[in-house]
Amino acid sequence: MSVVAYFSMDLALESDIPTYSGGLGVLAGDALRSAADLGLPLVGVSLLYRKGYFHQHLDAAGNQTETDDGWQPAGRLTELPARVTVHIEGREVCLRAWRYCIRGVRGHEIPVFLLDSDLQDNEPTDQGLTDHLYGGDHRYRLAQEVVLGIGGVRLLRALGYVDTTTFHMNEGHSALLALALLQERLGGRPTAHADAADLEAVRQQCVFTTHTPVSAGHDKFPWDLVHHVLGEEHASFLQHTGSPGDRLNMTHLALRCSRYVNAVAMRHAEVSREMFPGQTIHAITNGVHAATWVAPSFQRLYDHHLPDWRLDSSNFRHAVGIPLHEIDLAHVEAKRRLLHEVANRTDQMLTPGTFTIGFARRAAAYKRADLVFTDLERLRRITDHVGPVQFIYSGKAHPQDVGGKDVIRRVFEAHRALRDEIPIVYLEDYDMELGGLVCAGVDLWLNTPEQPLEASGTSGMKAALNGVPSLSVLDGWWIEGHIEGVTGWSIGHSPWEGRSDPAAEADSLYTKLESSIVPAFYGARERYNEVMRSAIAINGSFFNTERMVRQYASSAYALR
Numbered sequence: 001m002s003v004v005a006y007f008s009m010d011l012a013l014e015s016d017i018p019t020y021s022g023g024l025g026v027l028a029g030d031a032l033r034s035a036a037d038l039g040l041p042l043v044g045v046s047l048l049y050r051k052g053y054f055h056q057h058l059d060a061a062g063n064q065t066e067t068d069d070g071w072q073p074a075g076r077l078t079e080l081p082a083r084v085t086v087h088i089e090g091r092e093v094c095l096r097a098w099r100y101c102i103r104g105v106r107g108h109e110i111p112v113f114l115l116d117s118d119l120q121d122n123e124p125t126d127q128g129l130t131d132h133l134y135g136g137d138h139r140y141r142l143a144q145e146v147v148l149g150i151g152g153v154r155l156l157r158a159l160g161y162v163d164t165t166t167f168h169m170n171e172g173h174s175a176l177l178a179l180a181l182l183q184e185r186l187g188g189r190p191t192a193h194a195d196a197a198d199l200e201a202v203r204q205q206c207v208f209t210t211h212t213p214v215s216a217g218h219d220k221f222p223w224d225l226v227h228h229v230l231g232e233e234h235a236s237f238l239q240h241t242g243s244p245g246d247r248l249n250m251t252h253l254a255l256r257c258s259r260y261v262n263a264v265a266m267r268h269a270e271v272s273r274e275m276f277p278g279q280t281i282h283a284i285t286n287g288v289h290a291a292t293w294v295a296p297s298f299q300r301l302y303d304h305h306l307p308d309w310r311l312d313s314s315n316f317r318h319a320v321g322i323p324l325h326e327i328d329l330a331h332v333e334a335k336r337r338l339l340h341e342v343a344n345r346t347d348q349m350l351t352p353g354t355f356t357i358g359f360a361r362r363a364a365a366y367k368r369a370d371l372v373f374t375d376l377e378r379l380r381r382i383t384d385h386v387g388p389v390q391f392i393y394s395g396k397a398h399p400q401d402v403g404g405k406d407v408i409r410r411v412f413e414a415h416r417a418l419r420d421e422i423p424i425v426y427l428e429d430y431d432m433e434l435g436g437l438v439c440a441g442v443d444l445w446l447n448t449p450e451q452p453l454e455a456s457g458t459s460g461m462k463a464a465l466n467g468v469p470s471l472s473v474l475d476g477w478w479i480e481g482h483i484e485g486v487t488g489w490s491i492g493h494s495p496w497e498g499r500s501d502p503a504a505e506a507d508s509l510y511t512k513l514e515s516s517i518v519p520a521f522y523g524a525r526e527r528y529n530e531v532m533r534s535a536i537a538i539n540g541s542f543f544n545t546e547r548m549v550r551q552y553a554s555s556a557y558a559l560r
């Protein structure tokens with residue numbers, strides 16, 4: 001049977017298997033989980049990361065430090081006997097793989113292969129190549145991309161996946177797989193001999209999803225490094241044909257080598273078309289895997305009212321018929337669970353009756369976790385005159401992201417300034433487990449990215465599936481999911497009305513809290529619960545990976 005091979009450098013299989021860093025990996029895991037539910041013929045390929053992403057530690061001032069997140073693959077995955085090799089800096093590097101199995105609701109299994117270079121035969125430096133996710137320097141990253149792209153294709157062949165119809169590059173990190181496919185096609189002839197028909201044959205096998213307009217998300221490698229790591233022959237082929245320009249740009253390579261390209265939301269497709277003129281870029285809006293992200297109390301509610309929701313996410317449409325007080329009760333339970341966990345982890349006791357705002361995601365500067373603290377006086381006024389508010393934060397900054405680390409410190413500064421008036425907790429070491437707890441347990445999901453940098457965002461979708469409405473800048477998925485006062489609330493102007501204006505956005509944020517949201521929570525709870533229910537019915541029924549994967553299957557993979 002022909003299969004679709006899904007390649008992703010970042011992949012969230014389980015909360016405590018540290019092969020993911022954030023949204024990209026969670027999306028990849030959710031996509032594979034839904035593909036398993038749907039019984040689609042996919043296989044996943046990623047790296048093992050023996051030392052994980054990292055554990056986050058925050059001191060009293062919010063300074064982040066990191067330690068390795070080591071784990072034991074042997075207890076969780078099956079080691080496979082197959083061995084393949086790749087060439088890195090002229091050395092032969094031997095690779096093995098570990099298999100993880102994703103089982104869908106109807107029992108269909110999707111294997112995921114994690115490549116591992118920690119073998120005795122390899123030089124010590126090569127043994128560590130699959131240790132760290134997003135760690136190391138340019139050389140380390142490029143070597144990892146050789147392992148993922150080229151090693152991944154060779155591994156699949158060694159495992160007997162010979163008639164793979166589609167290679168899906170989930171972000172440009174895996175674009176070197178095109179080089180491996182070209183080599184197969186050339187059957188030993190040098191890559192310099194590749195002609196247009198050879199390139200077209202590769203293109204017909206590949207699909208590419210671009211995930212961010214942020215420049216740091218697009219790997220670019222200097223040519224001398226590419227020559228050094230990949231060797232003369234491949235480097236000059238890439239330089240002349242794959243990605244002409246001053247550096248090897250993995251996004252350009254992926255675009256050039258793919259028959260189908262998509263962005264992850266409608267607006268993101270527009271922005272990507274501006275970034276890559278002349279390129280056909282479709283939009284397949286992201287989603288989340290419902291059964292993974294729905295809290296236990298809502299699982300029970302849905303099992304009762306929407307019995308087929310695990311098999312067919314369009315059932316969430318019928319949430320309009322769930323009595324409001326039952327939604328309220330399920331939410332109270334999800335909130336209780338979260339506040340219990342907060343108390344366990346931080347010794348801070350939050351008040352269950354207080355309006356609770358959540359913000360948890362990667363700490364990157366453009367996401368502006370601190371926008372809501374622009375005017376502390378205004379926040380105090382809301383608390384004093386409309387009703388009390390408290391905040392729950394979580395999120396890791398990439399170890400080299402100075403701006404992201406600053407944002408965490410600024411949230412801690414707000415915490416110190418507001419100490420006795422507005423409680424703010426910051427939960428260390430954000431992972432899928434915390435993501436599930438926080439998205440489901442707060443009363444409002446806050447999202448304040450700088451337009452147009454949030455390609456999609458998925459945490460607000462997890463919140464919606466748990467009846468938690470968003471207050472969000474109109475960017476990414478929210479442009480599609482927002483109906484004012486029905487599924488949540490917007491901040492600022494639409495993305496077509498000019499540049500992001502932080503002062504105006506902060507003002508809009510406070511105005512919505514002050515005049516619509518907090519008054520409804522304390523004074524018109526039925527109204528608030530109606531918004532919660534519409535978030536489930538309108539957004540839960542669409543922003544899920546079941547719908548998303550069906551779109552990939554019909555448009556990108558051309559599966560039936």
Ligand SMILES: *Cc1c(COP(=O)(O)O)cnc(C)c1O
Nearest residue numbers: 022023361431432435457458459
């Ligand atoms: C869902 C999730 C994300 C993605 O959040 P965004 O709002 O899309 O940035 C990141 N990290 C973890 C652990 C998640 O569960």
